[in-house]
Amino acid sequence: MLRSCTAGLRSIWALRGRREGAPRLSMDLQPARRLFSTEKVIHKDWALPNPSWSKDLKLLFDQFMKKCEDGSWERLPSYKRRSTQESEDFKTYFLDPKLVEEERLSQAQLFTRGFEDGLGFEYVIFKNNDEKRTVCLFQGGPYLQGVPGLLHGGAMATMIDIALGSCTGGAVMTANLNINFKRPVPLCSVVVINSQLDKLEGRKLFLSCNVRSVDEKTLYSEATGLFIKLDPEKSST
Numbered sequence: 001m002l003r004s005c006t007a008g009l010r011s012i013w014a015l016r017g018r019r020e021g022a023p024r025l026s027m028d029l030q031p032a033r034r035l036f037s038t039e040k041v042i043h044k045d046w047a048l049p050n051p052s053w054s055k056d057l058k059l060l061f062d063q064f065m066k067k068c069e070d071g072s073w074e075r076l077p078s079y080k081r082r083s084t085q086e087s088e089d090f091k092t093y094f095l096d097p098k099l100v101e102e103e104r105l106s107q108a109q110l111f112t113r114g115f116e117d118g119l120g121f122e123y124v125i126f127k128n129n130d131e132k133r134t135v136c137l138f139q140g141g142p143y144l145q146g147v148p149g150l151l152h153g154g155a156m157a158t159m160i161d162i163a164l165g166s167c168t169g170g171a172v173m174t175a176n177l178n179i180n181f182k183r184p185v186p187l188c189s190v191v192v193i194n195s196q197l198d199k200l201e202g203r204k205l206f207l208s209c210n211v212r213s214v215d216e217k218t219l220y221s222e223a224t225g226l227f228i229k230l231d232p233e234k235s236s237t
């Protein structure tokens, strides 16, 4: 496994900078071109295959894209930054202007999308709206190592949080996340996170998920989460 990971790393470095939207502009470029390139990076949909994706991940991606054809499933796009409208929505709830400088905020991005291709979180989420469930295909790269050769539990927790959150809609926050780590996840392997909405009680959304290997033989983790729909009357900061 480690050998294939090293080989993967070599090809990742070889590909580094060649992928679409990679910020590899040299300093002699005109500012307008730099701005254009930055915009391209911000608006790029990251939930699409790139050369670092393993055969397993590409295969599963293709299978789910087929399921999307009749409209029962949809692929959720993923951006480094939330849309202006979404950001405005969330600001209503908890962005006290005194807490974060506007300039810092303009640099903010979703941290799972802050890695070079293949080194961190590679994932795509498919949603079945009728069944209130999602499937997240996740390949954790070499920069997410915890115990040597294994995925860090915090990285898994992050993906579980995002996977569960993808079953909700609108402005919600994670209030509780409970994870049982049953088996360690090999670094660079692909796992499948099946999440569902179990119960809706007022503003409380109760969700659960399991994390399995591609062949479904290994159950890596099970988790439950409580998400709370934000109350526009309350400020959280």
Ligand SMILES: CC/C=C\C/C=C\C/C=C\CCCCCCCC(=O)SCCNC(=O)CCNC(=O)[C@H](O)C(C)(C)COP(=O)(O)OP(=O)(O)OC[C@H]1O[C@@H](n2cnc3c(N)ncnc32)[C@H](O)[C@@H]1OP(=O)(O)O
Binding pocket: 076, 110, 161, 162, 165, 166, 167, 168, 172, 173, 174, 175, 176, 202, 203, 204, 226, 228, 229, 230, 231, 234, 236
């Ligand atoms: C979120 C994901 C969204 C979308 C994902 C979709 C697609 C992917 C796209 C992008 C990916 C983005 C993913 C980002 C995911 C990030 C998620 C986070 O990391 S959130 C950050 C971590 N969470 C927090 O910082 C939350 C901090 N807590 C709070 O702000 C507040 O406590 C709260 C959760 C907002 C709730 O405060 P409220 O004042 O609004 O409600 P309360 O009156 O206190 O409670 C309402 C209700 O809920 C019960 N409750 C609250 N907390 C808990 C708890 N920990 N355990 C059990 N029950 C809880 C409370 O008892 C009330 O119950 P009731 O009396 O029966 O109504």
